[in-house]
Amino acid sequence: MEIRQATSPQEARHLTTEELRERFLIENLFQAGQVTMVYSHYDRMVIGGAFPTSEPLEIADPDTLKTDYFLERREIGFIHVGGGAAVIEADGVRYELTKLDALYVGKGTESVRVSSADSANPAKLYFCSTLAHAVYPTVKIALENATPNHLGTMQACNERTLYQYIHAGAVQSCQLMLGVTILKEGSIWNTMPAHLHDRRMEAYLYFDLHQDARVFHLMGQPSETRHLVVANEQAVISPNWSIHSGAGTSNYAFVWSMAGENYTFKDMDIVAMSDLK
Template sequence: MEVRHTTNPTDVKQYDTARLRQEFLIPSLFEAGQVKMVYTHYDRMVVGGAVPAGEALALEAAETLKTDYFLERREIGFLNIGGAAVITVDGEAYELDKLDVLYVGKGKREVKLASKDASNPAKLYFCSALAHAEFPTRKMTREEANPNHLGSQETSNERILYKYIHADGIQSCQLMLGVTSLQKGSVWNTMPSHVHDRRMEAYLYFDMAEDTRIFHMMGEPSETRHLVVANEQAIISPPWSIHSGVGTSNYTFCWSMAGENYTFTDMDVVQPSDLK
């Protein structure tokens, strides 16, 4: 498991492109037959990916966690972005099609990740946060996620928002997770941008053409930066940073949050006129 430490926004002003990418970009999460994880000290979230191409893969407690099993003090949300998946939690199997989500609460001991068809393997993206309370395992399909149609063609941000793990959906201790899909002709997400100093966020950009790139905006509102992101790459977004983006074509992204506040709408909006 790779470990990423927190950064000071004053120091980040001095980072060059290579250092920004080293600290905040996760370039590769999906490799056949592997479970890959990044442990960030921002709210101690674990961001990971798994591609079960043969035998089932186990979600194991790495030496980093110092626990007997992965979910001893954690909860986790899985999003499938590939072929059909089968996730087995303490002996009970859950099938996930593309854009289905499975939440698994604190205290579940054995989690195994498999593909229904090895010739079309699943790609499981997951985010795990610390938990102090137990909530039941629950699956939600994309259709059950109450799609919200937002934005417009005029502002190049016509999009569909799917909320899966949140106060009015799948119940959790502190983890929130959803998916936003931009429609053809739309390229902007989260503009006006915002910060929420009470929680961090992680992004996974996917369903992009090979030559499509996202310019992910970050940094303090008065000192913005950007990262150029390719398909199936992830971003760690600190609580003090804006998170917005624009692509060379439309795309889809998964957002997940953990931290102090469990209220989805808790954010401090930054108007474009205030960005520098």
């Protein structure tokens, strides 16, 4: 597991493009036959990708976490982002996921294994794991059972639907919140006007982008914005002090996940357009 240290906003002002990418962009999450994980010191979120091919893969890293099993003190949310059907076994209970299905697995689950139902059409599973102090049951969430929020306008090029999977109003967790935003064809902007939430960090996984398409992800303090050029199936770590917005060369989708002190989804501080620089 790769470990990413926290970076202060004062330090971030002076980073080169390459340094900014090294600290905040995760480029190769989905590697055939592997589980890839990044441990962020922002709220100690683990961001990962599993790409099982011929053999099942265990979600585990005792050397990094120093625990007997991965979810000894954690919870985890999976979402299927591509390929054929996936199978997740949580303490021997089997769950099958297809595109945009999600699975929440609670603290105390000792074994989590992922596999592809068809090795000729392997599944891609994105996941985020956060610290947990309470136990909640494992739940599968299909897209049609997520809470939809229709946002934006055609005129502003930001028509999109935000689907909430893991949150207080649906599938309860300890602190993890997770959902998917899907932009309509012809729309390119997400989360603009931008906002901050000092009480939570966030991670984005951009997906369903064409090979030659890119998202220009905006980050940084409102008065010191920077950008990352993001390709398909790449993730961004967004600190609590940073805006998180973006515009694509075409429409796209992204998984958002949050962790931190406050479990209220609407706890955010809107940034006026006049304050962005």
